[in-house]
Amino acid sequence: MLKARPSRIAIAVGIALASCASMAQSTSEAELARKVDQLAAELAEVKAQLAAMKEKAAATAAAPAAPATPAQAATAAPPAAGGGQYALAPARPPSAEPDTVLTSYGELNYNRPRRASQDAQADLRRFVLGFQHRFDERTRIATEIEVEHAVSSADDAGEVEIEQAWIERDLTPRWSARAGLFLMPVGLLNENHEPTAYYGVERNFVETAIIPSTWREGGVQAIGRFDNGITLQAGVSTGFDLNKWDPASTEGAESPLGAIHQELSLARARNMAVFGALNWRGIPGLQLGGSVFTGKATQGQTTTDSRITLWDLHARWTPERWDLAALYARGSISNTAALNMPLVGNQTLIPKSFDGGYLQAAYRVWSHNDYALWPFVRVEAFNTARSFADLGAGLTPDRAPTERVVTVGANFQLTRGIVLKADYQRFRENRNADRFDLGLGWSF
Amino acid sequence: MNLRCLSLLACAVVPLILAGCGAGGGSSSDSTAAADTGLSPMAALGEKIFSDVSLSASGRQSCGTCHDPQHGHAPDNALPAQLGGPLMDLQGSRSTPGIGYLSFNTSFHFDAEGTPTGGFFWDGRAASFAAQAAEPFLNPVEMANGSRAEVIVRLERAAYAEEFKQLFGSDIFTRVDDAYERMTLAIQQYEKEDVDFRPFTSKYDEFLRGRVALGDQELRGLALFNSPTKGNCAACHPSGKGADGSFPLFTDFTYDTLGVPRNPELAQNADPDFFDLGLCARPAGDMAARTDLCGAFKVPSLRNVAVRKVFFHNGRFKTLKDTLSFYVQRDTDPQKWYPVGPDGKVKKFDDLPPQYHANVNTTEVPYNRQLGDAPALSDAEIDDVVAFLNTLTDGYAP
Numbered sequence: 001m002l003k004a005r006p007s008r009i010a011i012a013v014g015i016a017l018a019s020c021a022s023m024a025q026s027t028s029e030a031e032l033a034r035k036v037d038q039l040a041a042e043l044a045e046v047k048a049q050l051a052a053m054k055e056k057a058a059a060t061a062a063a064p065a066a067p068a069t070p071a072q073a074a075t076a077a078p079p080a081a082g083g084g085q086y087a088l089a090p091a092r093p094p095s096a097e098p099d100t101v102l103t104s105y106g107e108l109n110y111n112r113p114r115r116a117s118q119d120a121q122a123d124l125r126r127f128v129l130g131f132q133h134r135f136d137e138r139t140r141i142a143t144e145i146e147v148e149h150a151v152s153s154a155d156d157a158g159e160v161e162i163e164q165a166w167i168e169r170d171l172t173p174r175w176s177a178r179a180g181l182f183l184m185p186v187g188l189l190n191e192n193h194e195p196t197a198y199y200g201v202e203r204n205f206v207e208t209a210i211i212p213s214t215w216r217e218g219g220v221q222a223i224g225r226f227d228n229g230i231t232l233q234a235g236v237s238t239g240f241d242l243n244k245w246d247p248a249s250t251e252g253a254e255s256p257l258g259a260i261h262q263e264l265s266l267a268r269a270r271n272m273a274v275f276g277a278l279n280w281r282g283i284p285g286l287q288l289g290g291s292v293f294t295g296k297a298t299q300g301q302t303t304t305d306s307r308i309t310l311w312d313l314h315a316r317w318t319p320e321r322w323d324l325a326a327l328y329a330r331g332s333i334s335n336t337a338a339l340n341m342p343l344v345g346n347q348t349l350i351p352k353s354f355d356g357g358y359l360q361a362a363y364r365v366w367s368h369n370d371y372a373l374w375p376f377v378r379v380e381a382f383n384t385a386r387s388f389a390d391l392g393a394g395l396t397p398d399r400a401p402t403e404r405v406v407t408v409g410a411n412f413q414l415t416r417g418i419v420l421k422a423d424y425q426r427f428r429e430n431r432n433a434d435r436f437d438l439g440l441g442w443s444f
Numbered sequence: 445m446n447l448r449c450l451s452l453l454a455c456a457v458v459p460l461i462l463a464g465c466g467a468g469g470g471s472s473s474d475s476t477a478a479a480d481t482g483l484s485p486m487a488a489l490g491e492k493i494f495s496d497v498s499l500s501a502s503g504r505q506s507c508g509t510c511h512d513p514q515h516g517h518a519p520d521n522a523l524p525a526q527l528g529g530p531l532m533d534l535q536g537s538r539s540t541p542g543i544g545y546l547s548f549n550t551s552f553h554f555d556a557e558g559t560p561t562g563g564f565f566w567d568g569r570a571a572s573f574a575a576q577a578a579e580p581f582l583n584p585v586e587m588a589n590g591s592r593a594e595v596i597v598r599l600e601r602a603a604y605a606e607e608f609k610q611l612f613g614s615d616i617f618t619r620v621d622d623a624y625e626r627m628t629l630a631i632q633q634y635e636k637e638d639v640d641f642r643p644f645t646s647k648y649d650e651f652l653r654g655r656v657a658l659g660d661q662e663l664r665g666l667a668l669f670n671s672p673t674k675g676n677c678a679a680c681h682p683s684g685k686g687a688d689g690s691f692p693l694f695t696d697f698t699y700d701t702l703g704v705p706r707n708p709e710l711a712q713n714a715d716p717d718f719f720d721l722g723l724c725a726r727p728a729g730d731m732a733a734r735t736d737l738c739g740a741f742k743v744p745s746l747r748n749v750a751v752r753k754v755f756f757h758n759g760r761f762k763t764l765k766d767t768l769s770f771y772v773q774r775d776t777d778p779q780k781w782y783p784v785g786p787d788g789k790v791k792k793f794d795d796l797p798p799q800y801h802a803n804v805n806t807t808e809v810p811y812n813r814q815l816g817d818a819p820a821l822s823d824a825e826i827d828d829v830v831a832f833l834n835t836l837t838d839g840y841a842p
Contacts, residue, residue: 241687243687243689248679302654342666345675395667
């Protein structure tokens with residue numbers, strides 16, 4: 001958009017000058033001089049406008065978190081390079097953009113376990129509709145409503161949920177305030193979870209089992225975007241509810257925090273949490289960042305207080321055709337000995353700590369027009385029960401084995417905003433989980 | 445209504461001045477009782493009815509006779525079924541269930557997964573406390589009144605009859621059905637209001653409150669109780685707090701078919717053709733078509749189970765140790781629990797006709813064992829679980 005405007009101006013100037021030469025043959029010199037002066041003045045004005053626009057364009061380019069919505073992303077840009085649909089988009093719109101924008105993303109997945117093909121499953125995993133609306137140049141709202149598993153009813157497994165509903169106001173050119181139900185600024189995926197934004201049919205395990213993506217909380221946060229490429233986020237939000245822990249189910253072993261998140265649905269809010277995130281994008285193509293979240297989680301329901309803390313470090317580098325990423329996340333829950341004592345003997349006790357990390361490399365082997373093919377490999381290691389507090393001999397559960405998953409596959413960009421995916425996942429511990437995956441996703 | 449309120453108010457205030465409301469002023473004691481116990485007038489009246497032996501044909505049996513508050517609202521004897529009738533010599537057909545913590549119960553229904561749930565009595569045939577309370581008064585082997593009218597005649601002679609009239613109208617005794625239903629409603633109100641029916645004062649409750657620690661053996665017992673591969677007791681008797689902070693009731697109010705051995709102590713079992721089929725054989729016949737539920741009985745709460753003297757619907761076992769041993773050895777050592785036939789074969793599930801043996805739960809731990817397997821719990825582990833069950837008795841004092 002910003003490039004188109006100067007081009008049109010240059011063409012206009014050229015036409016004007018051509019017209020000027022033509023006219024010189026049929027008018028007097030005085031008339032010609034007057035017209036030349038007039039055109040010169042107009043040209044000077046156009047140059048001034050052009051310089052102003054260039055300056056503005058340069059300032060926007062320097063902004064660290066310019067959104068890479070599918071429509072804006074370069075044709076062969078790596079998925080999610082620079083942020084997701086809503087990530088820290090500035091409130092001031094390009095002048096041609098409407099005040100209200102409809103957004104959507106979705107994914108259809110097919111999973112076929114290698115050793116248990118009878119468990120093969122096809123699923124409309126997510127269908128999401130959202131809108132963004134700008135109330136004025138400094139204030140906007142963003143929302144998403146999601147349907148999981150195609151059908152949601154009393155007899156079906158699907159869910160309907162509000163994934164985002166927040167309002168953001170620019171306070172200064174660098175600082176904004178956001179309030180509502182928002183995605184937590186943790187890791188690489190949580191805020192950028194559209195299927196076009198990550199490699200592989202399924203989201204990675206570390207950012208689902210350890211970081212409970214899509215993780216959102218209700219609260220307020222301040223967002224600072226600085227010229228040196230630093231983005232700072234900090235706020236106060238709702239947190240987890242350990243009273244929801246079900247020791248008889250395996251949910252807590254699959255994702256300790258996913259089992260007790262509240263999603264702002266009648267959330268217990270006696271104990272509010274605090275969080276912060278810092279990302280640096282000072283070098284084009286490079287992102288380095290980290291986050292921390294901490295808050296009490298028994299919500300005054302028990303005499304035992306417990307604090308949940310989760311932190312992560314992440315990096316992403318996209319030199320030339322490469323897209324490289326690394327992430328480590330670790331969570332801990334305090335006072336689990338007291339909390340677990342009444343639960344002894346159950347299959348899933350509350351872990352003291354859990355962690356995981358991954359390395360990922362993708363390479364754009366081919367691109368043509370909008371087409372782009374990105375083979376990738378991802379190696380993950382994660383443990384949802386790295387340690388348990390001591391409950392005494394015979395009562396303390398064994399820590400869980402660390403699962404290692406290697407995912408090999410490719411993303412194929414059909415056109416901007418549409419991706420086809422295929423991969424194979426190999427599990428070192430749970431060998432029966434080895435599977436082939438196919439996926440179709442979109443985002444706009 | 446206003447007159448009644450004024451009357452109650454007067455009787456509440458006048459004693460402060462006159463130190464009494466007169467011999468005929470039943471409302472005086474009513475108001476005083478309400479003030480002392482925190483019960484509403486109807487509940488306070490229900491308490492009196494609950495413990496009034498004069499409402500039985502024998503003159504010796506009330507609700508409280510079998511539902512003794514000192515024993516977890518269960519009998520203080522080891523009879524498999526209580527004696528009743530006009531001469532207190534007729535044996536009932538099933539053991540007396542405890543009635544504590546039943547204010548959290550629901551009426552009978554099938555849940556979303558088709559599991560029978562709720563209801564009162566061992567077969568869930570009563571939909572409420574009131575419906576449950578209506579039956580023993582007329583049961584020939586319990587309080588043995590010949591009719592509702594007979595009960596109301598006895599009620600009219602009671603010391604609290606005047607309170608009953610004040611609450612329900614001076615002509616209430618002339619309307620027998622109305623009086624009978626209000627009598628059962630008063631009992632229901634008492635069972636709902638009086639926290640003695642749900643005190644949550646056991647050692648385990650204190651443990652959940654973080655005020656006391658369980659001993660080593662009790663903790664081991666809890667772990668075995670919860671473990672899905674050992675006792676697996678919590679599958680039907682949940683032991684953990686709810687997500688809303690509610691304390692566990694140690695029952696999910698469902699039903700199960702356990703194949704409990706026939707109890708020769710029950711007179712009805714002298715007839716070899718008689719079988720107590722439980723859920724599918726409710727008197728109303730409403731479940732007759734569900735033959736897959738023949739032999740199923742309600743899962744009782746285990747709160748105060750250690751003060752009970754008999755266990756299961758037919759009172760077949762008299763100690764917790766035997767009860768737990770049966771659970772874990774039913775299939776591994778059936779000869780210990782069932783008679784051996786002339787052919788030398790053990791007659792498993794001998795209290796059910798053969799066509800219903802398939803209804804017996806043989807899939808869940810600890811019932812999923814085979815002959816000769818090791819039981820899910822060892823003898824020492826059973827002792828541990830018994831130690832834990834002893835922490836569920838209300839009235840714990842450190």
